[in-house]
Amino acid sequence: MSLRSARAIAHPNIAFIKYWGNRDAALRLPSNGSISMNLEGLATRTRVTFDPSSESDELLLNGKPANKSALSRASDFLDIVRNLASIQLRASVVSENDFPTGAGIASSASAFSALALASTAALGMKMSEAELSRLARRGSGSACRSIPEGFTEWAAGLSDLDSFACSFAAPSYWQLADCIAVVQTGEKQAGSTEGHKIANTSPVQRARVEDAPRRLEICREAILKKDFEKLADIIELDSNLLHAVMMTSDPRLYYWQGVTLEVMRSVQSWRQSGIPCAFTIDAGPNVHVICLADESERISNLLQDIPGVNTVLISRVGGAARLLLD
Numbered sequence: 016m017s018l019r020s021a022r023a024i025a026h027p028n029i030a031f032i033k034y035w036g037n038r039d040a041a042l043r044l045p046s047n048g049s050i051s052m053n054l055e056g057l058a059t060r061t062r063v064t065f066d067p068s069s070e071s072d073e074l075l076l077n078g079k080p081a082n083k084s085a086l087s088r089a090s091d092f093l094d095i096v097r098n099l100a101s102i103q104l105r106a107s108v109v110s111e112n113d114f115p116t117g118a119g120i121a122s123s124a125s126a127f128s129a130l131a132l133a134s135t136a137a138l139g140m141k142m143s144e145a146e147l148s149r150l151a152r153r154g155s156g157s158a159c160r161s162i163p164e165g166f167t168e169w170a171a172g173l174s175d176l177d178s179f180a181c182s183f184a185a186p187s188y189w190q191l192a193d194c195i196a197v198v199q200t201g202e203k204q205a206g207s208t209e210g211h212k213i214a215n216t217s218p219v220q221r222a223r224v225e226d227a228p229r230r231l232e233i234c235r236e237a238i239l240k241k242d243f244e245k246l247a248d249i250i251e252l253d254s255n256l257l258h259a260v261m262m263t264s265d266p267r268l269y270y271w272q273g274v275t276l277e278v279m280r281s282v283q284s285w286r287q288s289g290i291p292c293a294f295t296i297d298a299g300p301n302v303h304v305i306c307l308a309d310e311s312e313r314i315s316n317l318l319q320d321i322p323g324v325n326t327v328l329i330s331r332v333g334g335a336a337r338l339l340l341d
């Protein structure tokens with residue numbers, strides 16, 4: 016039997032309404048729906064080759080053999096694909112991020128969406144966008160939102176069958192940008208898989224989840240009407256709610272550094288002075304500053320002047336995960 020191989024590209028995404036906590040951890044069925052924007056400026060490119068002569072899965076990340084836990088997570092994901100295709104073949108996976116590793120930019124969304132697309136294409140499986148999104152979700156919840164293009168919404172759903180993301184606006188619909196203020200990091204923080212597990216230990220989580228449909232609607236409408244003020248208000252509220260849950264869970268999770276709060280305050284004052292921008296923060300200390308694309312250079316320069324901000328990465332709205340031809 017010959018080698019079966021395919022290569023795919025996918026972008027990470029930044030959530031405007033965040034996913035935190037699972038109703039079903041094994042299936043990664045989320046406690047609440049979420050909305051995000053794909054990030055064009057950052058990408059993961061992954062080649063998957065199923066090889067009949069290979070006895071175990073292999074994973075090369077940015078040119079180096081991956082550590083044990085990354086390999087076993089990729090292998091568990093490939094087991095789901097093998098199961099769907101009714102095959103046993105082991106695979107070699109070669110994956111590269113074009114953004115700096117170790118900068119605290121989460122790559123699991125782009126990693127698992129690219130892996131879902133490349134592995135199923137390598138095996139010649141015909142998958143709809145919804146099926147691919149469901150599959151990517153099994154590797155990392157937020158990965159399901161990196162399969163469709165532009166602005167996407169992941170409906171929490173009731174089961175594996177209806178928990179996937181759809182695009183509700185194309186990348187060109189609204190020219191937004193994300194200026195990511197990459198800040199100095201301290202020790203390694205808890206990963207999101209651990210964080211999801213303890214979300215329910217926070218008394219704030221229940222209120223956050225119950226109010227999610229309201230925030231989702233405001234956010235979706237703000238994007239569809241291109242109402243930046245409304246968008247700014249809802250994404251900052253949602254980000255603060257997420258961190259309120261993290262800081263009150265057991266154990267407590269503190270993702271911010273001092274400079275994180277410094278950037279949040281600066282963003283607030285820039286907005287008050289008439290520059291449309293808003294912050295949102297994931298499970299790390301970096302601050303994503305969302306702005307109109309035309310303003311991204313100005314925002315980036317302002318961010319770079321804040322002591323403790325190492326670099327600023329600028330990204331516009333990204334497209335869907337797609338196959339790369341050799």
Ligand code: PMV
Pocket residue numbers: 029030032033034035049121123124155156157158207208211297298
């Ligand atoms: O997909 P995960 O397990 O990496 O979780 C993502 C969690 C957040 O980035 C904090 C929020 C989100 O919706 O992307």
